Amino acid sequence: MGYKDVSFTHAGHETNFNIGVLPKLKSELFYNVYYKLFDVVHADSDDLVEEAHRLRFQSFCIENQGFEDPSAHPDGLEKDDYDSNSEHVLLYFKPTGKAIGTARVVRPNKAKWESSYPLQTLCDSPYLQDEDFVKNSCEFSRLCISYERRKEVKAVIRDLSGVFNFHSSNQFSVYERPLLNVALAAAPLGLIRGAIELAIKNECMNLFAVMEPKHIARMQHTAALKYEQIGPDMDYHGKRTPFMFNVLDVFDDGIVNNHPVWNVVSDKGENHKRALDLYNKQSETRH
DSSP states (O other): OEEEEEEEEETTEEEEEEEEHHHHHHHHHHHHHHHHHEEEEEOOSHHHHHHHHHHHIIIIIIISTTTSOGGGOTTSOOOOGGGGGEEEEEEEETTTTEEEEEEEEEOOOSSSGGGSOGGGGTOOOGGGGOHHHHHTEEEEEEEEEOHHHHHHHHHHHHHHTOTTOHHHHHHSOTTTGGGHHHHHHTTHHHHHHHHHHHHHHTTOOEEEEEEOHHHHHHHHHHHOOOOEEOSOOEESSSEEEEEEEEHHHHHHHHHHHOHHHHHHHTTTTHHHHHHHHHHHHHHHHHO
């Protein structure tokens, strides 16, 4: 017997998704563990934005030597010209209260759409040359999780995973503890969630990005990311692949093929509903 507990209206039609009992229980378990460990925070204050830039400096200038020149950022804050038209998200590790990762969403430049994103200087995809498409899209970039802070997280999780850890036994059930390392491996899901939330907030259904092929493969494995490559691989700080993904496609695919990931990124369906509302709103506008 399956649950028929997820219902959305898509293009005027109500759609119900049947989720089996066991997959739903696993999905709920993973959601609970993930959000006991991590918190997704939109950088909506100067202090939080500064924290995002500080994390970027740590990751791109110190830990990944050669990616960005630290001497170009003497204040310890990694920035570029696109940050003035961007919003940021932070991933916090709750047991320590520290931010461990960040990502940004570059909004379309309505006044000068052809210069909206860094990727437009690197890739000549037809998508990036289509004014209407660009104005309804964002760029997802500067995704990073600090190596040093990740080491701190691993040490805490190693302690929490201990059989005789009294604090852990109160905070995590015997069924949840085996998922602690799984949640750590899936930490970027929170940044993907935050980026999607910012895209929806800015009424953008598509996100452009460029990453190393191995990182895309990892995201596809961990996050079940449904994406489209939009150009040939390029040499940009090493081999990089330009791609894009549609928010609604990611959710529609995830709810069927990887419910635990869908549960975390959609925040139990709330972001999926927001994406559908935006889709329906844009469909009505087009007609």
